[in-house]
Amino acid sequence: MNIPPIERDETSAPFFEAAARQVLMLRYAADGKWFSPETEIDPVEPGRALEWRPSAGRGILVSWTVMWGRVDNTGQLPPLISIGGLVELDEGPWILGRIVDVDPSILSAGAPLRVVFPPARSGDVVPAFTLA
Amino acid sequence: MGRIYGRSASDLAAEAIRLAVTDAGLRMSDVDGLLTSSGVTRGIGMDLAKYANLRGLRLQSDINAFGATAGAMVQYAAMAISTGMAQVVACVFADVPLRGGTAAADAYSSTPARGITGKLRAAAGVSSVAARYALATRRHMIRFGTSSEQLGAVAVAARKWAALNPRAQFRDPITIDDHQSSRWIAEPLHLLDCCLVSNGAIAVIVTSTERARDLAQPLVRLLGWAQAHPGEQNEQGSEFGIRSGAAESGPAALKMAGVVLSEVDVAEIYDCFTFTTLLTLEDYGFCAKGEGGAFVASGALEPGSAIPINTGGGQLSSYYMWGMTPLSEAIMQTRGQTGERQSARHDIVLVSGNGGVLDHHSTLVLGSAAT
Numbered sequence: 001m002n003i004p005p006i007e008r009d010e011t012s013a014p015f016f017e018a019a020a021r022q023v024l025m026l027r028y029a030a031d032g033k034w035f036s037p038e039t040e041i042d043p044v045e046p047g048r049a050l051e052w053r054p055s056a057g058r059g060i061l062v063s064w065t066v067m068w069g070r071v072d073n074t075g076q077l078p079p080l081i082s083i084g085g086l087v088e089l090d091e092g093p094w095i096l097g098r099i100v101d102v103d104p105s106i107l108s109a110g111a112p113l114r115v116v117f118p119p120a121r122s123g124d125v126v127p128a129f130t131l132a
Numbered sequence: 133m134g135r136i137y138g139r140s141a142s143d144l145a146a147e148a149i150r151l152a153v154t155d156a157g158l159r160m161s162d163v164d165g166l167l168t169s170s171g172v173t174r175g176i177g178m179d180l181a182k183y184a185n186l187r188g189l190r191l192q193s194d195i196n197a198f199g200a201t202a203g204a205m206v207q208y209a210a211m212a213i214s215t216g217m218a219q220v221v222a223c224v225f226a227d228v229p230l231r232g233g234t235a236a237a238d239a240y241s242s243t244p245a246r247g248i249t250g251k252l253r254a255a256a257g258v259s260s261v262a263a264r265y266a267l268a269t270r271r272h273m274i275r276f277g278t279s280s281e282q283l284g285a286v287a288v289a290a291r292k293w294a295a296l297n298p299r300a301q302f303r304d305p306i307t308i309d310d311h312q313s314s315r316w317i318a319e320p321l322h323l324l325d326c327c328l329v330s331n332g333a334i335a336v337i338v339t340s341t342e343r344a345r346d347l348a349q350p351l352v353r354l355l356g357w358a359q360a361h362p363g364e365q366n367e368q369g370s371e372f373g374i375r376s377g378a379a380e381s382g383p384a385a386l387k388m389a390g391v392v393l394s395e396v397d398v399a400e401i402y403d404c405f406t407f408t409t410l411l412t413l414e415d416y417g418f419c420a421k422g423e424g425g426a427f428v429a430s431g432a433l434e435p436g437s438a439i440p441i442n443t444g445g446g447q448l449s450s451y452y453m454w455g456m457t458p459l460s461e462a463i464m465q466t467r468g469q470t471g472e473r474q475s476a477r478h479d480i481v482l483v484s485g486n487g488g489v490l491d492h493h494s495t496l497v498l499g500s501a502a503t
Contacts, residue, residue: 065266066319084258094366096256126255
């Protein structure tokens with residue numbers, strides 16, 4: 001499966017610039033509440049500006065899906081293509097990211113994760129996660 | 133319906149409207165309202181009126197609530213009619229995602245990555261609807277112990293109903309073993325957890341109850357309706373995969389209809405994935421929260437059970453016209469026109485619509501002439 005090159009646009013630029021520096025950015029409100037990086041409007045006080053703030057990069061696994069390749073014979077084991085994870089960061093927000101460098105059969109809900117930044121062949125570096 | 137090639141969505145939609153108008157015993161000139169709903173190919177819209185030679189319309193819109201659209205269109209038509217704004221409203225869905233020579237799966241492959249959300253999804257390999265539904269399904273499995281074999285029971289039952297439906301695209305029986313050995317689409321979802329793909333169109337004509345009583349077909353009343361769009365946030369405490377808008381829209385629609393769940397005779401549930409059926413039945417209250425797996429594996433979905441569910445084979449086995457799949461079957465059941473698969477009791481029929489990835493929900497409560 002080809003991962004399309006990920007390219008930034010204006011609103012996402014701070015997120016991807018930080019990822020290039022190996023930093024996972026989240027949105028943050030003055031009252032101390034954190035939001036996912038896609039959040040553009042403060043859900044509590046819509047007029048208030050949200051800051052970009054670095055996450056500690058730690059979290060737990062909420063859910064995951066494993067993408068397997070196709071096989072010609074039913075006897076063959078399908079090749080692992082990627083693991084897509086739904087991660088709950090310690091700050092509270094959820095984020096989607098590939099789960100890398102792990103055998104999917106050992107994954108369990110609540111597994112502690114840490115963010116990593118695999119090099120991108122083209123386009124932007126994107127946060128991924130591995131077992132902490 | 134199904135593997136029809138070489139016809140545009142507009143062409144199919146216009147034919148569906150003509151057929152529905154004729155079926156009702158009306159004329160095209162009686163139609164004064166048009167609501168259009170496009171599928172993944174975005175093939176019909178406001179210019180369908182001109183294409184179908186519908187003039188003098190007093191209501192026209194293109195509506196999109198994804199899989200909740202069919203229910204929503206009928207709701208808006210009913211509200212317009214009740215105010216006197218229109219008298220005969222055609223609600224039509226059309227889509228032509230299948231192209232000869234390409235795999236059905238390609239029809240619903242990833243959309244271009246947009247914004248941080250789209251880009252994170254793409255990088256995580258979860259751009260497809262199936263992958264996102266897989267995340268939801270696994271969450272339910274983790275929380276409640278729901279198993280893949282239980283999801284298989286949903287697919288097996290749908291296929292049994294489809295065997296009784298001459299319009300169904302897939303009618304050969306399948307077993308739990310077939311389900312388990314079907315290839316992974318996005319684990320934990322197998323191929324047989326996913327709905328099929330169809331080219332086609334379905335039109336539903338809505339008019340006032342008084343007018344409908346005099347028309348050609350048995351009366352199908354709209355007793356109640358509701359929508360729910362919970363707006364789950366991507367954060368700790370989210371009920372993604374645990375609870376959907378059906379938990380709100382079901383009870384609200386039943387309350388409007390003045391009936392309780394135990395009075396429902398037939399349920400037609402939007403089943404884009406086996407998991408959708410399971411979660412919706414839980415959220416509607418057919419079983420307790422978390423017990424959907426045991427419920428669907430109990431035989432409750434099979435022909436001959438107490439409450440017939442997805443009697444045409446659903447989107448899993450009959451045809452995929454988004455929310456028009458359960459709605460069309462519900463209308464035919466309420467009329468008493470489903471032949472071999474007809475439920476003996478068909479006075480109160482529940483119809484669900486499910487859009488996005490468990491984001492948007494509609495419920496209709498239909499009533500027969502006896503209500």
